[in-house]
Amino acid sequence: MRFVLVSTITLASVAHSATITVGTEGFAGGVNNWPGGEPPSAAIDGAGQKYLNFGKENTGIVVTPTAGGAPTSLTYWAANDSPNRDPASFWLGGTNGDSVTGDYTFIASGLLALPDSRNQGGTAELLESNSATASFTNDASFTNYLVVFPTLKGNDNSMQVADVQLFDAAGTGIFAPGDTILGVQVDGALVPDDGPLVPKPSTGLLLSTEDQIIGGILTDTGFIEGSASGAANGNNWPGGEPPEELIDGSFGGGGAKYLNFFKLNTGVIITPTVGASVVDRITFWTANDAESRDPASFQLYGTNKIIIKGGPGTTYPTTDFTLITEGALELPSDRATIATPIGDPPFSTGPFQTVDFSNTKTYTSFMLIFPTVKDASSANSMQVSEVAFENVINSSIDPAITEINYDKATDMIDVTWLSQPGQNYILYYSPDLIDWSTDIADSIEAKDDSEVTTFGPFLNPNTKLLKGFFRVKKN
Numbered sequence: 001m002r003f004v005l006v007s008t009i010t011l012a013s014v015a016h017s018a019t020i021t022v023g024t025e026g027f028a029g030g031v032n033n034w035p036g037g038e039p040p041s042a043a044i045d046g047a048g049q050k051y052l053n054f055g056k057e058n059t060g061i062v063v064t065p066t067a068g069g070a071p072t073s074l075t076y077w078a079a080n081d082s083p084n085r086d087p088a089s090f091w092l093g094g095t096n097g098d099s100v101t102g103d104y105t106f107i108a109s110g111l112l113a114l115p116d117s118r119n120q121g122g123t124a125e126l127l128e129s130n131s132a133t134a135s136f137t138n139d140a141s142f143t144n145y146l147v148v149f150p151t152l153k154g155n156d157n158s159m160q161v162a163d164v165q166l167f168d169a170a171g172t173g174i175f176a177p178g179d180t181i182l183g184v185q186v187d188g189a190l191v192p193d194d195g196p197l198v199p200k201p202s203t204g205l206l207l208s209t210e211d212q213i214i215g216g217i218l219t220d221t222g223f224i225e226g227s228a229s230g231a232a233n234g235n236n237w238p239g240g241e242p243p244e245e246l247i248d249g250s251f252g253g254g255g256a257k258y259l260n261f262f263k264l265n266t267g268v269i270i271t272p273t274v275g276a277s278v279v280d281r282i283t284f285w286t287a288n289d290a291e292s293r294d295p296a297s298f299q300l301y302g303t304n305k306i307i308i309k310g311g312p313g314t315t316y317p318t319t320d321f322t323l324i325t326e327g328a329l330e331l332p333s334d335r336a337t338i339a340t341p342i343g344d345p346p347f348s349t350g351p352f353q354t355v356d357f358s359n360t361k362t363y364t365s366f367m368l369i370f371p372t373v374k375d376a377s378s379a380n381s382m383q384v385s386e387v388a389f390e391n392v393i394n395s396s397i398d399p400a401i402t403e404i405n406y407d408k409a410t411d412m413i414d415v416t417w418l419s420q421p422g423q424n425y426i427l428y429y430s431p432d433l434i435d436w437s438t439d440i441a442d443s444i445e446a447k448d449d450s451e452v453t454t455f456g457p458f459l460n461p462n463t464k465l466l467k468g469f470f471r472v473k474k475n
């Protein structure tokens with residue numbers, strides 16, 4: 001099973017500007033239609049037989065269930081063939097109005113890729129191992145539900161899915177065979193203006209095995225670096241399960257995890273080699289054993305201070321870090337006992353949970369803390385197999401000068417340029433645009449909370465000349 005926790009918003013917004021078109025039976029390529037043997041009703045028949053739609057992206061179903069409470073999770077099951085046709089994301093909404101022309105209230109959306117393992121067709125049993133589940137917060141129930149698949153795993157001639165189900169908080173399925181169901185395709189914006197994004201593509205992985213990583217615990221005074229040792233309850237880890245295993249690119253297996261015997265408030269400080277970056281998505285993979293040790297919550301902090309690994313016992317002050325996001329985790333119970341590469345995002349391999357959050361700030365180092373574990377009374381430690389950060393790397397911002405002020409009375413100058421938090425700059429001066437050998441300052445830290453940085457006022461470097469030029473360069 002693949003498991004994703006997605007963010008939701010208040011239920012005030014509607015899917016304005018989206019148009020729902022009901023499809024028909026047919027074999028036309030690229031069109032909202034389906035083979036007679038693979039109709040929309042097969043998506044809720046509770047068996048392996050699939051629903052296929054040649055309209056590909058943004059196809060889905062509208063279901064009018066006869067019963068059911070408020071959905072808090074969505075599961076879909078893989079069909080019998082080509083994984084390229086599988087949904088890679090979903091958008092779920094509900095309406096008490098008309099099932100086609102009504103305004104759908106957004107409930108949840110997220111990246112949710114099916115595993116490549118297949119269910120069989122016909123009356124074959126649906127297997128949990130060939131499914132993917134997203135959980136979300138929601139307490140509203142509706143007359144009609146719209147499930148749309150905005151993106152697919154690969155490039156093929158259709159979208160297909162063996163079954164789709166919504167579950168309420170009690171775990172009861174909301175769709176049942178025989179419910180009124182339509183095969184649909186949606187045009188236009190599905191996302192409420194103020195809602196979370198329909199799954200955005202990954203902008204790349206941030207972490208690598210080259211990164212500096214420091215294991216330890218968060219205390220009231222700061223993050224204290226731990227060491228390799230088997231001592232019970234200590235801020236330490238077995239020699240074969242060090243912090244480095246958290247970002248070695250593989251999950252599962254005893255040697256591919258980070259374990260800390262201090263258990264609560266354990267974590268790491270990671271300094272990515274790629275430099276100052278924005279993180280807005282983290283994926284966590286479970287370890288190979290003892291589910292009780294899985295983190296039940298996380299906190300992510302960022303800093304633009306330079307982090308130098310000091311060795312066991314070193315304290316890294318909490319005041320240097322800013323909280324980016326925090327929240328509960330619901331890691332899957334599945335374990336992987338063989339070390340396996342994580343693959344590329346969006347992740348579809350292994351037992352994992354992906355968390356999306358809002359963040360646009362750039363940081364050079366990140367502190368990831370696990371305040372709690374699933375069952376602290378029976379666990380002797382915290383353990384996680386792997387984490388992946390996805391991000392926007394802001395290296396494309398050129399430090400263009402936006403303002404130069406000269407005060408004739410004092411002969412002082414200040415210079416302002418476009419900057420990015422975490423970046424360090426050199427300010428050069430030239431009397432003639434040829435000789436750039438003079439630097440005014442060679443280590444100017446960007447302002448942390450602004451898109452521009454100002455240096456100065458400083459004394460005019462050459463009062464004899466009527467003109468001068470400045471240039472800003474990244475350090």
Ligand SMILES: [Ca+2]
Pocket residue numbers: 042043044045046047048049050051161162163
């Ligand atoms: Ca089915």
Ligand SMILES: [Ca+2]
Pocket residue numbers: 245246247248249250251252256257258385386
């Ligand atoms: Ca690992």
